[in-house]
Amino acid sequence: MSRVKRVAVTSPQTRLAHSRRRSRGRWRVPRLAAGDAERADALYRAQRRRGIPALAGMFGLVFGLPLVFAVFPGLDSVRLLGIPLSWLMIAILPYPAMALLSWWQLRRAEKIEDE
Secondary structure (H helix, E strand, C coil), X not given: CCCCCCCCCCCHHHHHHHHHHHHHCCCCCCCCCHHHHHHXXXXXXXXXXXXXXXXXXXXXXXXXXXXXXXXXXXXXXXEECCEEHHHHHHHCCHHHHHHHHHHHHXXXXXXXXXX
């Protein structure tokens, strides 16, 4: 087997992006005015405080399903369209519930910003 020299291949866009990043210099965090910084900090704290129930609901959902299966082992024998109910609960239930929780939290966070 003959040895072929390895060559690094990059697209022109990648080379262009790398050259732009180098020539632009260091990125600096934009500074806010004192009043804006205080408002941003207060919004951050209020949104974080209001996010705790959504986060608790998410943990309850993710860690609560195994507890439900441990308390009700008969869910394995219940079948819906030939599929065990416990499998359906794991495969289908969490995603709409997480979407609802995220939608609820987003609305609560936006309400704080509108105040």
